[in-house]
Amino acid sequence: MLTMVIWWLCILVEALLLVRGIQQRLVRQFPIFYMYILFVFVEELLRFFVYRWYPNHYFNVYWTTQFLSLVIGSAVIFEIYRIGLRSFPGTARMTRFILLIVFGAIFAKALANPSESLFYWFANSSLELERNLRIAQALAILTLVSLFLWYAIRFGKNLRGILCGYGLFIALSIVQLTVMAYFWNDFKPFWSYVHAISYLLVLCVWLRALWSAQAVPEAKPAMQLEDDYEALVASTSGQFRRALARLGWAVRV
Amino acid sequence: MMTMSIFIGVAVLLVLLLLLLTRSEDGEESASAEGADRIRRESRDTLQPWEIILRIFSREDREFILRMRSPRMLRIYQEERRRVALHWVRRTSCEVGEIMRTHRLASRQSENLDGAREAKLLFQYLRLQFVCGLLAFLIRMFGPHALSDLASYTGELYQRLGRALPDGGVASHLATTEDTATR
Numbered sequence: 001m002l003t004m005v006i007w008w009l010c011i012l013v014e015a016l017l018l019v020r021g022i023q024q025r026l027v028r029q030f031p032i033f034y035m036y037i038l039f040v041f042v043e044e045l046l047r048f049f050v051y052r053w054y055p056n057h058y059f060n061v062y063w064t065t066q067f068l069s070l071v072i073g074s075a076v077i078f079e080i081y082r083i084g085l086r087s088f089p090g091t092a093r094m095t096r097f098i099l100l101i102v103f104g105a106i107f108a109k110a111l112a113n114p115s116e117s118l119f120y121w122f123a124n125s126s127l128e129l130e131r132n133l134r135i136a137q138a139l140a141i142l143t144l145v146s147l148f149l150w151y152a153i154r155f156g157k158n159l160r161g162i163l164c165g166y167g168l169f170i171a172l173s174i175v176q177l178t179v180m181a182y183f184w185n186d187f188k189p190f191w192s193y194v195h196a197i198s199y200l201l202v203l204c205v206w207l208r209a210l211w212s213a214q215a216v217p218e219a220k221p222a223m224q225l226e227d228d229y230e231a232l233v234a235s236t237s238g239q240f241r242r243a244l245a246r247l248g249w250a251v252r253v
Numbered sequence: 254m255m256t257m258s259i260f261i262g263v264a265v266l267l268v269l270l271l272l273l274l275t276r277s278e279d280g281e282e283s284a285s286a287e288g289a290d291r292i293r294r295e296s297r298d299t300l301q302p303w304e305i306i307l308r309i310f311s312r313e314d315r316e317f318i319l320r321m322r323s324p325r326m327l328r329i330y331q332e333e334r335r336r337v338a339l340h341w342v343r344r345t346s347c348e349v350g351e352i353m354r355t356h357r358l359a360s361r362q363s364e365n366l367d368g369a370r371e372a373k374l375l376f377q378y379l380r381l382q383f384v385c386g387l388l389a390f391l392i393r394m395f396g397p398h399a400l401s402d403l404a405s406y407t408g409e410l411y412q413r414l415g416r417a418l419p420d421g422g423v424a425s426h427l428a429t430t431e432d433t434a435t436r
Contacts (some may be wrong), residue, residue: 151361171264229365231297
């Protein structure tokens with residue numbers, strides 16, 4: 001009964017998110033994210049319909065829609081990257097490069113150990129497959145967030161809310177799927193509650209962040225006189241050398 | 254169990270970084286602007302820091318206090334000098350942090366941002382912070398003259414060894430070793 005209440009509450013919040021998105025014209029700003037929410041909204045209704053009237057097909061419908069939402073969710077990460085780094089072409093290039101390394105490493109590991117990889121679709125259970133794909137998404141978000149933090153990229157309340165909500169959703173999914181993989185029998189009775197409550201929490205984060213539109217703040221122009229990157233690197237490197245020399249003096253005096 | 258810990262660790266790290274992201278949105282840019290101004294102001298007077306280093310870590314003051322043969326005076330001197338030296342190290346560490354922050358904020362909009370150079374600068378920055386941390390630790394544990402004392406003690410020991418062995422054996426041995434190493 002409680003699960004059903006939470007389920008309907010989630011559908012209600014998703015509908016509210018879509019309505020506010022249209023009212024505030026955020027749909028235009030974040031089209032992929034709202035497409036994702038729309039997909040999840042339709043998916044929840046479809047799952048409910050199948051669960052209620054065709055329970056035998058529920059398993060297949062659940063996993064098919066789950067993987068489709070996972071694919072669209074990956075596109076949300078790409079949208080965060082695209083909008084967040086719009087004014088930072090150099091940082092965007094570096095992010096692409098690092099993401100390429102991260103995914104290259106995952107792919108290389110998969111090729112090296114095919115029996116443990118993401119691509120060993122049929123032997124592993126659906127749960128493990130989803131968990132592994134969520135890990136890949138988590139690594140992509142970790143890379144993005146680390147670079148956003150390092151270069152102090154500001155992207156406003158809306159985009160930050162999307163990123164935090166989706167990141168939280170992935171983190172919670174990984175924890176749940178990992179715990180389930182190891183302690184399925186102990187965890188089974190609580191699974192539906194934990195899953196539903198954590199998803200509702202994520203929806204609340206999104207609803208709070210996307211209730212009203214807020215423009216993405218423009219970054220201030222570079223503060224140093226040097227427009228040239230070469231000169232900037234040389235200047236920073238020189239200052240570091242002087243600082244090191246000063247520390248060396250302190251030891252030698 | 255190991256795999257499980259790694260997966261849970263990734264999730265926890267993600268949540269921690271997201272928490273940091275929610276906290277660090279507004280402060281850094283204005284703080285860095287102030288920091289950059291301060292660094293520019295201070296870098297005009299480049300002689301001052303060298304003089305400060307000479308004063309803080311100079312042995313003359315200590316020798317003067319030692320000549321006074323007052324244990325109380327010596328204790329006060331050591332306490333004060335340790336505090337001043339620690340303050341100087343902390344300030345240097347802050348300045349290094351400001352330099353890096355200013356660089357990050359200035360370079361992020363550059364179209365030519367180079368990953369390899371950024372990584373090299375990051376390495377230099379981490380090395381400096383490590384040196385500052387190590388220096389602060391040594392000053393806290395052994396006082397501001399610990400490293401120079403150690404260096405002079407080693408030199409003294411080397412000279413004593415040289416005198417103890419006939420025909421300058423140690424010196425010639427060390428010279429040979431150094432020679433081989435440079436080759």
